[in-house]
Amino acid sequence: MSLQRDEAPDDQQEIAITPSDSASPGGIPSAGTATPAVELRGITKRFPGVVANHDIDITVQRGTVHALMGENGASKSTLMKILYGMQKPDEGTIAINGEQVVFATPGDAIARGIGMVHQHFMLADNLTVWENIVLGSEKLYGIGAKAKAKIRELSDQYGLGVRPDELVEDLGVADRQRVEILKVLYRGARILILDEPTAVLVPQEVDALFDNLRELKAEGVTVIFISHKLHEVLSVADAISVIRRGTTVGDADPKVVTARQLAELMVGAELPSPESRESTVTDVEMLRVEGLRIAKPDAEGVERVVLDDISLRIHKGEILGIAGVEGNGQAELVEAIMGMLPLDAGTVTLDGADLTGTRTRARREAGIGYIPEDRHRHGLLLEAPLWENRILGHVTERPNSKGALLDPAGARADTQRIVEQYDVRTPGIEVTAASLSGGNQQKLIIGREMSHDPKLLIAAHPTRGVDVGAQAQIWEQIRSAQREGLAVLLISADLDELIGLSDTIRVIYRGALVADADPATVTAEDLGTAMTGAATGHIVSDTGTTGSDRVPPTDTADYVQAGE
């Protein structure tokens, strides 16, 4: 397989890749005469949504880890739902082990040995591992000692290290994921679909998962691995298929292809190179949070401290990143600063004005922009047209209203401007927000929040569920606003994003800021350690940069650490 460079501005870029058209038998380097485990040919799905699958061709060889990469949107998950029998393709064929099949329900897929581990685990917390695995498949090995023995046998065979008698609620995320994998294997799966399995894991856990996957592969199990994280895919996959705009644009050989080439293949254009940038951090304090504390009694009446004495400062032109495993108080911190949660103690000061006792609307008017973590719940009125969504959150401000009256004409005109300026792909501003794709919804939200000259932007997972192209745009928008003096509180589960964008990183663990790090020198691994609570204080990595193609900000040496 030679490395070809096709300079034509065609959709079918070829970079160490075989072009995937239906005539070619699939681009796996080792493709020989063996029957492939999964063969998708010409899959087309007209789906109510923005992205429809069309002419998808994928060949997965038996006993390999095959990565499926692409924009985070309808296409990948829809394709996997088709393969798992949750949806029917409008056109195209599926062949499992050389045999043509038609799946009407996931049950049919399971009968063919296909199993799926969903991104969100489906386990009953108050049952043991063994009960969870047996649940629903009592007929296979009974529910007694025989079942337990089978679980132990599978666990040993694939090196999963699952203890059947433990309660699921006592398990961590990584262990739960292994239970999910074992659950699928228990049902006889030989083809495993993992939907973004690393999204919930810290780097160390990702490595452990990859060891498991290699073990599975060695035992002859075929793994289809959905991800959009380039480095992970390169480290674990034997073959890569890239999907863009709902169709396969090529197969790549992970031994030859580079992360950059893969990313370009996914985006369909040259990536904007991560240029080294001047520090824009000033010494003008924009946000000061002092001694924030929130304690809530839980179901048993025991008081649980959600935010524990949090103090932080963000200066004009500074991006403060908060690293942490989800559920350690990030959401509460954001809601506390937004005025959505009552505080037990502490103060919030923005640009010298004390906002502690004020409500959310006053805080927004004072200049806080908010990109919420869950845009469907907190950022949009899904069934309202785009221009009404443009008003949301800024109803008291121009151009949305004049006095107590709305100004629909002004809001419409400004929505049109946002749509053009922020590249929101939509046929018009009268369509509902629900009919846009995630990335376009997010671009609309960012455009809206940026349109009111915020002093502080709270960006919670700004690129979650957003395709690579939109991701780069969103980053650039945040950076350009930073250059103009915006202070940003960035919360992200994507450590590369966090390290790449932030000027300072703080680590949150169990509601407290336990560690801080300089993004210019810290590695994702060290950050991951701190996120599990294992390291505190100022984290210094010996290795310097991570060795990725990220160029650290140059000018942070003389920067005074925020906070204490």
Added chain:
Amino acid sequence: MTSPNPPAAQAADRPRKRQIDLERIGLGLAAPVLAVLLSVIIAGTLLAVSGRDPFGAFRIMWNYGTASDGQVAVLNKATVYYLAAAAAAFGFRMNLFNIGIEGQYKLAMMMAAFVGTQIDLPAFLQIPLLLIVAMFVGGLWASIAGVLKVYRGVSEVISTIMLNAIATAVIGVLLVPGILAPKTGGTTNSIQTAKISESSHFFSIETQGGTLWGFIVIAALVGVVFHFTLNRTRFGFDLRATGRSETAAKASGVNVKRMVITSIVVSGALAGLVGLPELMQNTPYFGQNVQVGLGFIGISVALLGRNTPIGIAFSALLFAFLDASGAQLPTRGDYPAEIIPVIQGTIVICVVVAYELVRRFGLKRQQQKVGAELAAQAAAAAAAQKEVAA
């Protein structure tokens, strides 16, 4: 709620917009029309099964509805229904189920009647005074449910149902000789307030078909203000946003608690108006024989009218027509009047289901359309690119 296009829409995309709107209107009308047809068929079948000629019954109703006396009766009834429906719809728009309109209007009517007997100002002061008293009492009674919901988490459905029962009891306690009713009972056995002063009477229009209540003007005014408030004010936007997604509204800065109390009070205040047409135009006192059930009719009318001022105007007319003409069925032919509640009930059930189906269909259809349009754009762009390359 479909909002009208801006009058200054660009001429270029006017045809496309009109097309979309036509489809939207078609989708909006499909559900109620189908529901009405289906319920008429069911009612007709019921009549046929019981051995009566359904067409005869419908003919009686139709004849009554086309006669001028029938039309005036329908309009008067519709006025009352419209007010009740507006009260319900205001709450519905924020996902608040004010089941307590019943209690709110009865209490408000009683207090307005009492004030009307005690005070005798010139009409231009007296009538606004009674309107304000009724709205105040209705809003105050509703506010109990709002406060309970906000501070104690009590579902407004439960509390307003309970408050209906309590309102009945309160009326029983207050409407006794010596408190709200005159000490010396009249010639009748029924307990009622004294007659309200002449100046409290609302104007009416004499027509060929009888007396048309002037209160229809108030109902129309309520509709206009309702529409304007919801679609053209910040408050209305906050209210609709809260109704669509409470979490998003909260994040956007809406004070949801205050919003809940405000909107349930407004709903109660509108409910306070429901009894006034009867009091100020027909029977100038409040007594035990006051018409009950208007609150629940209002809820049905609001559901059918999709909580929009225009929609509930049509559904109020329909319900009023059914009720008024249904009353003719036993007298002008051997038909049970009970067939009317059957029709109304079927309409409401069908329409609730149908609206949900239409809503989902509409959303899906729009998603598909957007997808198709974007795909077409992308394809055009790709084609253009290929041309450049070639």
